[in-house]
Amino acid sequence: MWRQSFGLLGKSYAYDTTGSCLLGKWLHIPLYTVPLCSAVVDVAIQDYVVDVAAELIYQNKRQISTEVLFVFPLGPNMAIYSFQARSEDAKVQAMLRDEVQQLHEATGGWENLEYLLDQSQYLGEVFACPLGTLSPGREVVVTLRYVQELPREPDGAAHFVLPRTLHPYTDLHAWGCRTSKLHYSLLLTASLQSPRGVVNVQANFALTPLIYTAQDRSTAQVSLAGGPPSHHDLELLVYYGDPTAVSAAVEKGDPEAPPGSLLGDPVVLVMLAPSIPETVIGQHQYGxxxxxxxxxxxxxxxxxxxxxxxxxxxxxxxxxxxxxxxxxxxxxxxxxxxxxxxxxxxxxxxxxxxxxxxxxxxxxxxxxxxxxxxxxxxxxxxxxxxxxxxxxxxxxxxxxxxxxxxxxxxxxxxxxxxxxxxxxxxxxxxxxxxxxxxxxxxxxxxxxxxxxxLKPAAEGVSLSWTLPHGLEVEVPGDTPQFIFQGQHRLLYAQIHGQAQDMTVAKGVMTLQYSLDGQDVTHSLEFPLCPQGDGRLAGHRLAARHLLMRLLPEAVSGSGDEPRHRAVEISLTSGIICPFTSYVGIRTPQRVTWYQRPLALLPPRQSLIPCQIVELRGSHKVSSCYPVSIWVPPGWLTAMRASWLALCQVTHGIAALPQRGACSKACKPPPPSISSLKYVDPVEFVLCSSICGRWYTEAIAECQELVALQNADGSWALTSGLASVLEVDENELKRKMPGEVMEPSIWATVLAVTWLHRHDKCYRDICELLEAKAVTWLCGQAVSQLDKCLEAANTLFGSSVKPSVFRL
Incomplete structure (x- = not known):
């Protein structure tokens, strides 16, 4: 859970050594965390998709009862499909339901999620669910499952990172944090599967020896050995055999789902990673x-x-x-x-x-x-x-x-x-x-x-299939038209029908694309016998892709059919969409506050918000525990009211927001209809507004030179160029080597040499311009470049090497 103290934006907050939050000068409201006691994590990696099942046990070690809110940040290409929390007195089972707005109105406690939305230091989507009151010494057990597409490393390895919620180690780089041993236990096991065979596993923590569970080495197991590291994430790299531009693995469907449905049919997990060679920057390019x-x-x-x-x-x-x-x-x-x-x-x-x-x-x-x-x-x-x-x-x-x-x-x-x-x-x-x-x-x-x-790309990408009689393939989602160098794409293909003997049947998948005007073809034969452990990671991710394809049409108002289809897929797969909502069904298992006749009444069910919300985040503050916490919702409401009171007294200091308090009667905003939900905030680049003086001067110096460059990369020998180079135009002409027949060659060599003077650094802003200029020079007069460079170095008193001109 999210071990983070939610304070105020701006300067009106502070953290003390106990983790309490100080509001203003006089008001003190403590925000305590409920520590994680143990975590049991089961990871199933199949090629480049993963299914993770986790059981987390938290214990309230304080002497008073605490209201708790579970928060789980969602990573890129990740989707939760199952959640449950159990304590001695209650059970919360998150379920997907239709009619989002009605369910929002039927549930209480939204003001706490609203406060979380405004005040969180985390940027991105989170799964949040209030779990009620936890008595002193009591435990709550949280069970969740999620699926995720894994990134592919350049060497072909599947890269898995355990979320910080499941391993909330101390971040030693955060301000004010102290080194300490982990206060929880972690049991991590991973099962690995690929028809190409599991070759090797590497990790940044101690692993047990790799154990193969199939003779062809298509399945294997590995576990965490000893205690987990206390200062960094847990990362796994899984290597498979026969790395090629295309791979395919067939995952069996759910036997309880209707045949012909997405979950009922087998699904092919397809990875496309064309091998695209490097190109020289500045050369003639398409795009x-x-x-x-x-x-x-x-x-x-x-x-x-x-x-x-x-x-x-x-x-x-x-x-x-x-x-x-x-x-x-x-x-x-x-x-x-x-x-x-x-x-x-x-x-x-x-x-x-x-x-x-x-x-x-x-x-x-x-x-x-x-x-x-x-x-x-x-x-x-x-x-x-x-x-x-x-x-x-x-x-x-x-x-x-x-x-x-x-x-x-x-x-x-x-x-x-x-x-x-x-x-x-x-x-x-x-x-x-x-x-x-x-x-x-x-x-x-x-x-x-x-x-x-400017990196090269495989263009006109297409897939074709050859399958036994009685089978056909449908790809839920369009095939990409381009795949750029260093990229890969994961696709999911649903297999309809039934072959005579699926145990021995084989299919052929052919990838075709154009690379620099040349047609390239890769064919792969793969067994059609479905495999898998029944966890349906590929099926659920295929549902996510299909939802992404349906949503633009569903929100455009072109009819009810796309919306009904999206709701059906969401409810059967467990993957949320804008037309469905997670709602926790909270069932009290006993009445602890009254033990007499009323205790014999049947348990009362209640709906609670169990939402995926987009947090706005704040890069102005930092926390020792940036990933998971128990936040007491009662304190959140009080804190917001006190905060607004302070705002009125101090006339809005510390850049306080203008939204006002959210009462119990206020309704949440309408559900987002954006189909672009899965955003990785880690990949977002924050650029500092502070640039060194030398950098600002370098840009100003280059600006005039850039304005004089021609589209082909060359410069003309003009008075404007002489002014930028701070050399008299007549002197530039006199210094031009006699072998040079075209003044623009001499001018271009001068410009490139000027960019490489020993006391200057323009590489970040002029690399592409320079590369284009050198390419133009190499196509014009390679034999004259040595003499030109020698003369230019003499003129500027520089020592630019011939390698700059690819000599």
Whole structure:
């Protein structure tokens, strides 16, 4: 559980050595944690998916009763499908129900979740469930199950990290924390399975020897040896045999589910990881790069936009959209990246004052998706700049999700309120997101993302299947059109029908794609005999993918069928969606406060909120225990009321929010309809607004030089270049080696050499520009570069090495 003390934002809080929270100067409200006593964790890893079952025992060691709230942060691609809590006096069983709003109104205690929503230091989604009162010395046993897609390491290993809630060690890097031994026991066992065979397991903690449970080494077991580490996460790397560009494992369905249903049929777990070689930065490249900018950004960052455009490679396509109340495209559709088109684009960017109305990013996205065809052979990537949170964020999320397999989004937000949307758009499309706090840091961050966007990709990805008579395949969710270098994709294919003998039947899966204009084909034969331990991790993740495909249509109001289908899948798989809700059924097992005739009455059931909520988080505070805690809800309500009273007395100091208290009668906000729910806050990049003076000066020095560079990477020998280099133009011409027939060759060598002077460092902001320049030089006059470099070093008094020019 979340061992964290929820204090105030700003400066009106403090932590003492007992973990209490100090409010203001006079008011003291203690927030105590209920410690974890033991954890039993059973991990089942099948190729690149995992099913985790955990039993956690907590004990109230204080002398007074405590109200408790269980909070479980959700990681990327993770979904809880079962939850239960048992104590001596009560049992809470979380169940998925339809009609979310009615169930919200039927449950109490939402004000505590509302406070958690506002005041948490954690950013991202959490599963939260109030569990009632825990008496002194009593225990509560929490059982939960979740499934998760695992990341694939470059060497092919599946990477599993045990959540901090299941291993709440002390973070020694947090301020004010003290070293101590773990006060709980941990029993961890892992079963591993793959038709390719389990080759090896590595961990950052002591493991028992790997024990194979099948002769073909397709299944194995391993356990935690000794005590768990007290200062870091538990991580496992699982290696499989025959690493290829494609793998497939068949998971058997639920025998109790109807045949033909998602849970009843076998599901193929497919991993696609094409082998894509590196390319030289700056060379001719394919790709379509679309910049979506609001007018506030354009007012203050046209110089930065020039940096980005000059860093694009020859051979690509580009376009720029300026969205305000109406979206404006520089071109009707993307155009080839040439000097003429680049010059025209910079001239046509409107210089408009900042709009006071709503920014219309949604219509701009729809225009890009529906009205601008993608140039054939060019992967589409969007660079979205948001200075504020668009009012129609849910519709934007749904629109991007609908086209998630046809492009990538790189999102840059300039306000904290738009961070969650930026993260969601980037994650769902395989891109990146960044919070940018200054113009200087923005250039580095955007250029870093542009380097990622310039990586080569497998284009036109398609899968075909050859199966025995009587079987057919359906993929719940679209196959991605592109897979970029270093990426992998997990797909789930439902097998319909019945073959004569599934125990010996085999199927063939063929992956086809285009790489740098060449067609590539990978075929894999795999056994169709379903395997698995009945935990249905692949089936539940397939349900999650299918829900993601259904939700945009379900929320668009195009009919009831998509919504009914989404509700059915959610309820049968246990994976929550916007139309269903977790509701805890709390059943008192005995009446402890009255032992006479009333105690003979049957137990009374009550509904309690058991929600997945999006926490806003705060990077202004830190905690020794950032992952799991018992928070007493009664204190939360009192704390909020006291906090608001302090706000009135002190006239709103310490940046207190303006939302006001939430009474018992207040209703929660309507359920989110965004299908982009699974966001990894760890992957979000926070860029400091503090840049060194040398860095600011370096950007200013480079700005003029960048403005003079041509789209092909070259510079012309002009008075403007001489002014930037601080050398007289006539002297530049006199120093040009006699072997050089083209002045632009000499000018380009001078510019690159100037960037590499011994006392300067421009690599972060000029790497792409420099690479394009060197590529142009190598294609023009390799034989002249030695003499040019020697003359340039003499002119600048530098010692730039020939390797800079690939010599």
């Amino acid at each position: 379509e790069f679309i910049f979506l900018l609001d007018t506030t950004f354009l007012e203050h960052a046209q110089d930065s936009l020039l940096f980005f455009l000059k860093s694009l490679p020859l051979g690509c396509y580009f376009n720029i959209y300026c969205y305000e109340e109406n979206s404006v495209g520089i071109y009707p559709q993307s155009v080839e990246y040439t000097q003429d088109n680049l010059t025209e684009a910079m001239q046509r960017i409107p210089s408009i004052s900042s709009s006071v109305g709503d920014t219309n990013l949604l219509e701009t996205l729809r225009s890009v998706y529906n009205n601008t065809p993608r140039p054939r052979g060019h992967t589409r990537q969007l660079f979205i700049f948001m200075t504020g949170l668009p009012p129609d964020k849910e519709a934007i999320a749904a629109e991007v999700c609908r086209h998630r397999n046809s492009h990538r989004c790189f999102c840059f937000c300039f306000s904290e309120d738009s961070a969650a949307l930026a993260m969601a758009l980037a994650r769902e499309t395989g891109g990146e997101a960044a919070y940018v706090s200054s113009d200087n840091s923005m250039r580095v961050v955007v250029l870093k993302c542009l380097k990622q966007a």
